[in-house]
Amino acid sequence: MAVDRKISRDDSTKQFLILLLIIFGIFLLLSTTLIRYFNKNNIIFYKTIFLVVAILVIVIGIMLLLTIFAITMLYFNKDIPHIMKVIMKYFMIISQPFVMELGKIIKFNKNSIRSAYTNLNNQIILSEKYEFNGEDILVLSPHCLQKDFCPHKITNDIYNCKRCGKCDVDKLIDLREKYGINFSLVTGGTLARKVIVELRPKAIVAIACERDLLSGLMDVSKIPILAIINERPQGPCINTQVDIRRVEKAILHFIKE
Known part of the structure; x- marks a missing residue:
């Protein structure tokens, strides 16, 4: 199954570039101002401070x-x-709070900016080659993928799922059995981090909303993560869905052929 390695050409990427260009303009103005003060000030102490700050601003x-x-x-x-x-x-990790705050000021949609981060992260990961075994790969999904009327608790044990096929959990278990990967359904970021610490995966396929995916990417920067935004036909956090083909493509990108 071929993996699409192209970046998403949507408004989120364009908005993200606009925000970065604005920040670059601010840094350019700041560095120019600092250099001017450096040249005008004759006190060595202040000149040293201005020089250090100016160099830092220029590097950034x-x-x-x-x-x-x-x-x-x-x-x-x-x-x-x-x-x-x-x-x-x-x-991207360093700039995230500044980009989000600037986006808020100029009225950009938060989820569009978060989506741009996940798209760019995926592009970086997809441009690299990996050869992991199935057991080294973890698929993480929020519990809202399970139907709200389902009486079976599967966050502690996914095999409590009765495989009725009414939600995508059944299909994700199929992928687990097909490729020998780890699959965990979690109730939030704290439990997700706990699962990662316990299983120590070498790669993660994360399914969640834009906010949770961005938070996870910031928290777990040393493990390659392919982020898949869930589908929310009934609104956030209830009866969500996921494109199983995208999940399988992500697994195949990490897995040893």
């Missing part, structure tokens, strides 16, 4: 510029060097 500005360039290249499905992916990944 360069990282930001490289990230903007990398995102633009990925947007047009061009390959980028590995070092640029590393810079981009860490800058």
Whole structure:
């Protein structure tokens, strides 16, 4: 099954680039101002402080510029060097609170910005090659995938599921049995982190809403994660669904052939 490695060309990526360009403009203005103060001030102590801060701002500005360039290249499905992916990944973590706050100020949809983060993360992961065994891969899903009328508690043991086929849990168990992966249904971020600590997976396929996926990407930065946004036909946190084909493609990207 072929894995689509192209970045999503939607408004979320464009909005994310706009936010980064605005932040770059702010950093450019700040660095220019600091350099001017550095040249005007004759007191060595203040000159040293201004110089250190200016260098720090310039370094962050360069990282930001490289990230903007990398995102633009990925947007047009061009390959980028590995070092640029590393810079981009860490800058995304550092910049996240500033980008979200700026997006709030200029009235960008929060979920669109979060979606851009997950798309960019997926693009980085999909551009790398992995050869893990099935037992090294963890599929994490929120418990709201289970139908709200289902009487069976499956967060502690997924095999309490009666496999009626009315929700996507049945299909995810099929994938677990087919590829020998780990599959866990969790009630929230705390339990998700507990499962990760216990199982120590080498790769994760995470299913959740935009907010929870972004939170997870920020918390678990050392493990490759492919993030899949769930479908919410009845609204958030109730009877959600997931595209099983996307989950299987994500598993196949990580698994050893």
